[in-house]
Amino acid sequence: MTTTPARLELDPAAVRRARTLARRAGAPVVKLAQRHTTMSVERATLRLAGLRGADHERVPWVNHLVDAVRGQVGLEHGVTTPVYDALRRGEAEDLTTLAQKAASGSVSFRLPEGRDLTGARTAARKEVAAGLRTVDRQRAARERMIRRLGDPPSKPWIYLIVATGDIDEDIPQAQAAAREGADVIAVIRSTGQSLLDYVPEGATHEGYAGTYATQENFRLMRAALDETSKEVGRYVRLTNYASGLCMPEIAALAGLERLDMMLNDSMYGILFRDINPIRTFVDQRFSRQVHARAGIIINTGEDNYLTTADAVEAAHTVTVSQLLNEYFAKEAGLEDWQLGLGHAFEINPEVPESFRMELAHAMLARQLFPDAPLKWMPPTKHMTGDVFRGYLLDGFFNLVGAMTGQGILLVGMMTEAVVTPFLSDRDLALQNVRYVMNAAGGLVEDFHPPRDGFIQTRAREVLGEAVTLLEGIVADQGDRGDHPPLLRAIADGTFGLMKRPPEAGKGLDGVVEKARRRTPEGPGYDNPATTMLEEGSTR
Template identity: 70%
Template sequence: MKLGLDPAVVSKARALAARAAEPVIELARTHTTVSVERAVLRLAGVTGADADGTPWVNRITDAVREQAGLEHGVALPVFHALNEHGIELGDPLSLLETTFAVPTGARATLARKHARAAVARGIATIDHNRAERQRLLREHGDPAMPWIYLIVATGDIYEDIPQAQAAAREGADVIAVIRSTGQSLLDYVPEGATRQGYAGTYATQENFRLMRAALDEVSAELGRYVRLTNYASGLCMPEIAALAGLERLDMMLNDCMYGIIFRDINPIRTFVDQRFSRQVHARAGIVINTGEDNYLTTADAVDAAHTVVASQLLNERFGHEAGLADWQLGLGHAFEINPDIPDSFRLELAHAQLVRELFPDAPLKYMPPTKHMTGNIFAGYLLDAFFNLAGVLTGQSILLIGMMTEGIHTPWLSDRDLALENVRYVRRAVGALHEDFVPAPGGFVAERARQVLSETVDLLDRVCDSSLLTAIAEGTFGVTRRPPDRGRGLEGVVRQADTYYNPATDLLEQA
C-alpha cells in the first residue's frame, strides 16, 4: 500500500456501506419482479416468441400474474399446469390455453420437483460453460493485465463480428458489444440475430451465440482467450444475465444504481433485479463491470469523487451478498477531471490509486475521458495517452480504449486502430513502472486520496442516518433525483407471498 491509508478508516467505510445496503438487500430478498420470473422460465428452457415477436416467457409470465398472482412465483403455476394437462414446456402455445393456479399439497410437491429439475438443467449448462471457459483459458492462454477493452457497435451483428475479430487481432483483449440505444427500457428481450440497431446492437441470445463463436475462432488463431462483454442492465437485467450464462459471456455491465439514475428505472425494481442477476453471474464465473464512471459525466469529477468511492463500496457489498468473489468485481471509475485544472493529472493519479488500494483484488475497470473531449482530435489523443499512463501507473485491470473522436461520431475502424496503437505504446514504454510509483508520504497525491476517503465515510454515515433509497431520491449519486415510488418498471415489482417458490434462487443460494 502506497498511500498510507488508515486501516481503521477503511474498515469504517466498509462497515457503513454494509449498514446502508442491508435494508435494500432485505427488500430484494422479499420481492420478485416480472423479469426475475421470466429469467426462471428461460433457465427452465423456454425459448422463442410468438408471431408478433413477443417472447413466450413474457406471454406466460403475464398470464400467470393475471390468473394466479405472481407473488407465488411463476414456477409452481406453470409446472402444475404442465403436469395436469400433460403438456411439454416446449409447447408454450398449448400451455397458454390452460388455466394457471397455485397448487397445494401433493400437487405442489410434484410441481416443485419438476420445476427444480428443469431449472437445474439450465444451471448445469451455465456450469458447463464456466468449465469450458477455464479449459479454453488453459488452451489458448490468458492475456496479462491490464486488459484492453474495446467497444463494437454497428447495429448489425454480422458487421460487428468482423470488426470484433479485427480488433482482437490488433490487441483488444475484451470485446464489448454495446446495446442499441433504448434497449434497457424494453421490458422484453428481442429474439434472433438482429441487423438493425441505433448506436449499438440488440442484446439477444442468438447475437450472444454468434459473437461468442466468432471470438472463440479468433482466440484459437491468436493463442489468447478473447473475452466477450454485454450489458445486464435495464428492465430485463435478470433475463440477460441468464442468457449470458447460457451462452458463455465473460463480463457483463451490471451496476446497482446505473439504471435508476440514468434510465429512470424504479429503484426497487433495479435492486431486486440486480440481486438475482448477480447470483447468476456468480455461478457463471462472469466478471461484472459497475458504472460509477457515469456519475462523473453529470457531476464534477473532483467535487463528486467521494460519491464514486461510496458507490463502489456499496456495489462491493451487494456483490458479495449475491455470491460474487472479489475477482468478479470489476468496479468502475473514470479519468474525467477537467484538464484545464492545475494538477489535474495528479488528482487523477490520487483517485485511481485510492481505488486500487481500497479494492486490491478487484479487476478494476478504468474509463477514458469523454466529458472534456472538445473535438480537437490532437488534444483528445494526448488526453487519451495520459489516461493510458494513469491506468498503467496505478495498476488498473481493464482499460477501455479512449477515442480521439469521442463525442463527434461513432468511431471509424481507423480511429480504433490509432487508439489501440496509443495504448500499446504506453503499455510497452511504461512496463512495470507501477512498481516504482510511490507517492510521497504526506504529499499532494496521498493527501488528496485521504481527503476523498474521509468524504466517503462522511457520505456513507449520512446515508445510514437516512437510507440509501432516500439518498438516491435526493440526487446524492450522479445529481439526478429518483424517488422509490416512481420510475419505469415499478408495476413489475411484486412482494413475495409465504408460498413463493423460485427454484433458481434456491439452487443458486445453495452453491
C-alpha cells in the same frame, strides 16, 4: 510479471469504517430485495428452464406465459408452481406449447395443493436445474480454453467496444480488434434497449448506436471470438450489458452462452434510465447470483456519475458507490476477482493539477480493492471534437492506468463526441495503448508518491468525504415511508445529481411482494433458480 502498485498511507480505521458503513447502508436494501420478486426474475427462471422463441410480432413466449400467470393467479407464489402444475395436468405437452396456448388465453392456471403442489415444485426444480447445469458446463468450457490458450500476458486487459447495430458487421470488427491486441470485446447495446421489458429474439441487424442483446447474438459473437482466440493464442473475452428492465434475463442468457463480463451496476439503471429503485435492486441481486455461478466478471458504472456531476467535487460518491457495489456483489456470491468496479478519468483538463488528482483517485480505488480487477474508463465528458487534444488526453489516461496497476482498461477514442469510431480510429487508439504500456508499463514499480504530498493528501481527503457521506446515509432514519436510508439518499440526488424516488420510475408495476409463508390463500413463494443459486446446487 505482476508488480504491486505503490501504496497510499491511508488510515486503516477509516477504510474499515467505510466498509462497515457500506454494509449497514446496503443490508436493508438486500432484505427489501429478498421480500420481492419481479416480472423479469420470473421470466429469467423460465428461460433457465429452457423456454425460448417469440410470436410473429416478436413478443417472447416467456413474456406471454408470465403475463398469463400473473393475470390469473398472481406472481406472489412464483411463476414456476402454476406453470408446472399446468404441465402436469396436461394443459400442454411442453413449456413452449404451454406459452403459446397461454398467449391465446386457452390455459387455466391455479395454485395447487398437497401432492399436486409437491409434484409441480419437483418438476420445476428439475427443469431449472438443467439450465444451471448448462451454465456450469459453459464456465468449465471457459476455464478449459484459458488453460489451453492462456490469458493475456499482462494486465491491464485492453477492453474495446464494437457496435454497428448489425451482428454480422460486429463480428469481423471484433475479430479485427482482437487481432490488433484487444483482450476484451464489448458489444454495446442498441440505444434504449434497457427500457424494453422484453428481450428481442434471434440475430438482429438494425440496432441504433449499438446492437441488440439477444441470446442468438451472444452465441454468434462467442463462437466467432473462440475462433479468433485460437488464432491469436489467448482467450478473448466477451462483454455485454445486464442492466435495465430485463437485467435478470440477460444475465441468464449470458451464463447459458458463455459471456465473460457483464455491465452490471447496482444503481446505473435507477440514476440514468429512471428505472424504479426497488425493481433494480431486486433484479440486480438475482442477476449477480447468476453471474457468480457463471464465473462472469461484472463491470460497474461509477464512471457515469462523473458525466453529470463534477469529477472533483463528486469523487467521493464514486468511492461510496464502489463500496456499495462491492457489498451487494459479495452478498450475492461474487468473489473479488469478479469485481470490475468502475472509475474514470473525467476531471476537466483545464483544472490545475488535474492529472495529479486523477492519479490520486485511481490509486485510492486500486488500494481499497486490491484483489478486484477494476475497470478504468477513458475521458468522455471533456472530449471536444479536437482529435489531437483527445488523443493526448487518452494517452494521459493510459499512463495513469499503467502507473496505478488497473485491471481492465477501456480504450479511449479520439473521435469521442464526433462520430461513431471507424476501424481506423480503433486501430490508432490501440496503438496509443500499446505505446504507453510498452514504454511505461513498469512505472507501477517505480512510482511512489511522497508521504504527505499532493496525491496522498487528496486520496485521504476523498476517503474521508466518502466516510462522511456514508455516515449521513446510515444516520437518516427519517419518516419518509418505510424505505431504507440508501433509497432515501438516491431520492435526494446523492449520486450523479439524479433524484429517483422509490415509489416512481419505469418498471414499478413489475415488482411483486412475495407470499412469505403458506397460508389458506396460497402455498408461499417458491423459485427453484433462487434456491439453487443460494444453495450452490444443481439438482
